[in-house]
Amino acid sequence: MLRHHAEGGSADALHQLAAALVARHQHEEALALHRRAADAGHERSQVEYARMLMYGIATAADPQLAAQWLLRAEAAGNPVASYLLVVLALGDGGVHDARFNQRLLAAVQANYPPAVRAAAIHFGRKASAADQVRCLQLLERGAGLGDAVCARLLAERLLHGEGCTPQPEAAREILQQLARHGIGPLPALAVPQLHAPDTLEGALALDEVLRPATAQPRCERPRVMTIDGLLSADECRLLIACAEPNLARSRTVDPRTGQPQSLEIRTSEDASFDPILEDLALRLVQIRMATAARMPLANAEHLTVLRYRPGQEYRPHRDYRPPGSLELDQPQAGNRQRTICVYLNEVEAGGETEFPLPGLRIAPSPGRAVIFENLLPDGRPDVDSLHAGLPVERGEKWLATLWLRQGRYRAY
Numbered sequence: 001m002l003r004h005h006a007e008g009g010s011a012d013a014l015h016q017l018a019a020a021l022v023a024r025h026q027h028e029e030a031l032a033l034h035r036r037a038a039d040a041g042h043e044r045s046q047v048e049y050a051r052m053l054m055y056g057i058a059t060a061a062d063p064q065l066a067a068q069w070l071l072r073a074e075a076a077g078n079p080v081a082s083y084l085l086v087v088l089a090l091g092d093g094g095v096h097d098a099r100f101n102q103r104l105l106a107a108v109q110a111n112y113p114p115a116v117r118a119a120a121i122h123f124g125r126k127a128s129a130a131d132q133v134r135c136l137q138l139l140e141r142g143a144g145l146g147d148a149v150c151a152r153l154l155a156e157r158l159l160h161g162e163g164c165t166p167q168p169e170a171a172r173e174i175l176q177q178l179a180r181h182g183i184g185p186l187p188a189l190a191v192p193q194l195h196a197p198d199t200l201e202g203a204l205a206l207d208e209v210l211r212p213a214t215a216q217p218r219c220e221r222p223r224v225m226t227i228d229g230l231l232s233a234d235e236c237r238l239l240i241a242c243a244e245p246n247l248a249r250s251r252t253v254d255p256r257t258g259q260p261q262s263l264e265i266r267t268s269e270d271a272s273f274d275p276i277l278e279d280l281a282l283r284l285v286q287i288r289m290a291t292a293a294r295m296p297l298a299n300a301e302h303l304t305v306l307r308y309r310p311g312q313e314y315r316p317h318r319d320y321r322p323p324g325s326l327e328l329d330q331p332q333a334g335n336r337q338r339t340i341c342v343y344l345n346e347v348e349a350g351g352e353t354e355f356p357l358p359g360l361r362i363a364p365s366p367g368r369a370v371i372f373e374n375l376l377p378d379g380r381p382d383v384d385s386l387h388a389g390l391p392v393e394r395g396e397k398w399l400a401t402l403w404l405r406q407g408r409y410r411a412y
């Protein structure tokens with residue numbers, strides 16, 4: 001029936017048929033149908049066609065062409081198009097269109113949950129009491145729209161009185177509702193002393209993520225730096241909340257074959273984020289991390305979040321890949337030049353990051369970043385970059401890592 005209407009050229013039927021095909025992973029046909037509906041002026045197909053172009057689904061990634069389709073849908077008043085234009089405009093080492101704040105606002109006003117979530121976390125980084133209230137109001141709005149991450153962040157803030165007076169009763173009510181959906185509490189963390197942005201009160205100023213925070217040098221050889229308070233409590237919780245359902249036993253790359261393998265060297269569990277699944281909030285956190293490491297996000301491999309339980313560790317290793325193993329994973333991007341890790345919670349005991357050659361140990365602290373070089377200035381591997389995640393003795397350790405290549409790795 002749908003196919004009949006679609007063949008007759010009804011844009012709505014084309015759109016629905018394409019959506020059904022996406023659900024069945026028949027992406028090539030879906031792409032063609034979304035394209036036909038988009039041509040016929042169907043806004044939501046314009047957005048979906050653009051999304052497929054952004055992420056290179058059943059076609060080569062073409063962010064520029066995606067942007068053109070999004071602009072058409074936005075002109076017709078589609079707030080998801082505005083939201084995706086924000087995702088496209090930020091990062092890549094530069095801002096291509098300065099209207100991202102206005103666009104995010106439009107998507108927030110239309111109650112698009114990922115936009116509400118990103119805006120809440122943005123206001124939550126700001127120092128003023130009024131912006132903290134904005135953060136709480138937006139988290140509440142997101143939770144009301146059914147966004148479980150907003151609900152979890154809100155519960156933690158209410159429980160600990162972050163940006164408000166503690167409201168344990170209200171927090172418990174939210175936590176009970178979440179528990180009914182099988183969602184547990186987040187690990188406790190002390191709120192980091194933030195590098196709060198000096199942006200205008202009440203204003204969205206997303207380009208703030210592109211200003212690198214000042215790093216403290218910790219060692220010259222290998223080159224290691226730390227930044228305290230790079231991520232806010234909300235951002236640490238966001239990463240944990242998004243990683244938790246996707247954790248699996250960590251794998252390492254076999255240095256001889258380049259194939260992933262489970263080894264005793266890395267006993268943690270991890271989740272890695274395909275950029276397709278990234279929402280704006282996750283993307284902003286990654287831009288902040290890449291910017292702190294003075295690299296464009298486009299050079300980053302997929303974000304990885306690790307969880308170590310007592311006794312789990314990452315034995316001494318180096319992050320650069322053995323030259324042979326690069327063949328299988330975007331060799332044109334070069335090797336892993338730099339690594340940035342951010343601790344996401346408070347570890348009760350153990351779990352330091354150790355650089356055994358200079359004898360340097362960095363203690364985990366929520367929001368603290370460790371940045372280090374894996375290659376020498378001439379691009380050759382630096383054997384001194386040997387490092388380890390020491391065994392956790394008590395509690396859990398959550399960590400986010402971006403491995404940054406010498407050249408472009410992602411489409412945008």
Ligand SMILES: O=C(O)CCC(=O)C(=O)O
Binds near residue numbers: 314351354388389
């Ligand atoms: O867990 C740590 O402290 C180190 C993690 C690490 O070496 C990595 O993610 O490459």
Ligand SMILES: [Fe+2]
Binds near residue numbers: 318319387
């Ligand atoms: Fe490492």
